[in-house]
Amino acid sequence: MKARILVIEDEPAINNLLCMNLEVTGYQTVSYLDGNDASEGIAWDHEFQCALVDIMLPGKDGYTLLPELNHYGIPVIFLTARADITSKVKGLKEGAEDYIVKPFEMLEVMVRLEKVLERHGNLQEQIQINNITIDTISHTVTRNGEEIYLKPMEYNCLMMFVRNPNKALTREQLLAGLWGVEFEGETRTVDAHVGRIRKKLGWQNRIKTIPRIGYRLEVEF
Structure with a gap:
């Protein structure tokens, strides 16, 4: 069953x-x-x-909605332009699970x-x-029901694309996401991972190269 996400x-x-980004990655909204x-x-x-x-919403604001959502056991992530520490502390102390300041990257939200x-x-x-199914629990990938073996780094690279559909990702962003830090090595490492993913999944025309x-x-949405 697909997880249902409420967007306010x-x-x-x-x-x-x-x-759109939630639905393309398999959630209902x-x-x-x-x-x-x-x-x-x-x-x-x-x-x-x-x-x-x-x-900051018309009608009831997010802080007012928070206890109502908590009453039904719905975890809340605040997405807000309020970047001050007082607002953040208030949100988290009153029961929000997380607090993300706008403008945000969809990768961070996902x-x-x-x-x-x-x-x-x-x-x-x-x-x-x-025809590609990604199991996020077992970290397995299948095409038409047949498992495709991906190395751990290839799987992680695939998930970065899946979490950012239709968005150009730089090689530096991919490297930082895969290693969790600013990577000082060759960006050709990304090219190798992407090449193997394309070949294994048959996504030569789905993962596009963006020059420079x-x-x-x-x-497709």
Whole structure:
């Protein structure tokens, strides 16, 4: 069963961006642009595994919605332009699982979301992209039901693309994501990983080379 994610964000462009990226990686989404509408909605539909919530909303704000969401056992990640430490401490002390300041990278949102889902035993188990199925629990990848062996670093590289669909990633970003630090080695290391992923998954035309930048995984919404 797909994990359901609640998105409460009053900026339509950000709301749509979050929902599209979540849905392409296998989540179901329900979204609201207004705090009052969200409050009414969760009163009758509250089977969500996590909520991404802006603080500054028309109607009820994120802080007001937080106890309502917690009442139904819905973990909350605040996504907000409020970068001051007082707001952050308030959000976390009152029960938010995490606090992300805008502007944010979708990769960071996806990784933090997965951590919250994992803590609550709700991690999205499978991601489907056409005939490729990624099992995030066993770290296995299959094509039409047949397992494709990926080395650990190849799997991690694949997941960086999956968490950032239709976004150009530089070789430096990929290296930093794979090793967790600023990597000083050759960027050709990334080219080798990407080449093997393309060949094994048959994604020669899906992972595009972006000249002088890096690579982009193209996924249809």
